[in-house]
Amino acid sequence: MNAWLPRTLAQWFALLIGIAALSACLLLGLSREPKQALLSYLFAFFFFTGLSIGSLALLMIHAITGGAWGDCIRPPLLAAARLLPLMALAVIPVLVCMHLLYDWSAPATFGHHMQVRQQTWYLDPTFFVIRTIMYFVVWIGWLVAFTRNMGDGVRARRIAAPGLIVFGVTSLLASVDWAVSLTPHWHSSIFGMMVGTGWLLGACALATAIAATWRDREMTVAPDVLHDLGNLLLMFVLAWSYLAFVQYLTVWIADLPDENAWYIPRTLTSWRYLAWFLIAFNFALPFAVLLSRAAKRHRGWLRAIAVMLIVASCADAFWLIVPGSRTGGFALRWTDLCAPVGIGALWWCGWVGQLRAARSTWASSAAAAGELEQSHG
Secondary structure, three states: OHHHOOOOHHHHHHHHHHHHHHHHHHHHHHHHOHHHHHHHHHHHHHHHHHHHHHHHHHHHHHHHHOOHHHHHOHHHHHHHHOOHHHHHHHOHHHHHOHHHHOHHHOHHHOOOOHHHHHOOOOOOHHHHHHHHHHHHHHHHHHHHHHHHOOOOHHHHHHHHHHHHHHHHHHHHHHHHHHOHHHOOOOOOOOHHHHHHHHHHHHHHHHHHHHHOOOOOOOOOOOHHHHHHHHHHHHHHHHHHHHHHHHHHHHHHHHOOHHHHHHHHHHHOOOOHHHHHHHHHHHHHHHHHHHOOHHHHOOHHHHHHHHHHHHHHHHHHHHHHHOHHHOOOOOOOOOHHHHHHHHHHHHHHHHHHHHHHHHHHHHHHHHHHHHHHHHHHO
């Protein structure tokens, strides 16, 4: 419980900034431009929830595969994953005001497409709320079960193996519910995999940035481990880029009105510049730099690429959520800044506290392992 309480001036300041920014977004924004304010809030919620879910998935991947790369980034990953209860609270405004976000939740504006009418059993407000609650119940339940057994490698692997399957299914369904259903007559069989991979990429970038920043003796990361983290980032960059390209190529080849509906405002208006930004900074530049062995072993280069990928992941969440409701072209609202600052400040405040606790536990475990090794030696 102490890890949740602010202990430093920076945490208290972040807490106050977060409360003020969210109050402005949800109170003032809802009174002026309710749908646009909620879109801003949804994109920020989508991004930071992805960081927490992706961190939990990476922890489970490491439990199965092992390796020094996961040991050094365990504290930031664990700290981010433990913020899932905070994100469960953050989803409440989305559920309460869903009728302002999703056209299908208001019968009068539901539309007349046959495909949409066939989806009424799924696009039901009550069912939507139940599904969202179940996602967080499953995620938090798996988090508790996994973290309690992290010290036992065999039990951790037994929990992590089905947990990764659960991650794949729930991230697919959650991305469809929260993002795809903003355009209810559009569908994609790749979207969920692309979002899940993007969440893993963002979480890996955050943990890598922290690992490349630590300077104290206990937490210093060796060049070989930095190289492994760089390879992991490169793999996620390629996987995300491949899925994003295949989805676009499939829609472009089919050239069907219902499928084009999602891409038209994103590629045929000034929103396309954001798409080019993602191509450059979420694929091309990281790919080019991470091909270099020297760059992956250099703290400064690896940290810079990781930070760039975090920013690009945030821009990707914005691109997935917002353009469909601002079809006239690229446009920003003041709530687009307030929402990520508000949720981000609260997320960072909690993350710092959890990171402090996770680092302490990690250092104690490492010291105990070192003493055990010396005694056997």
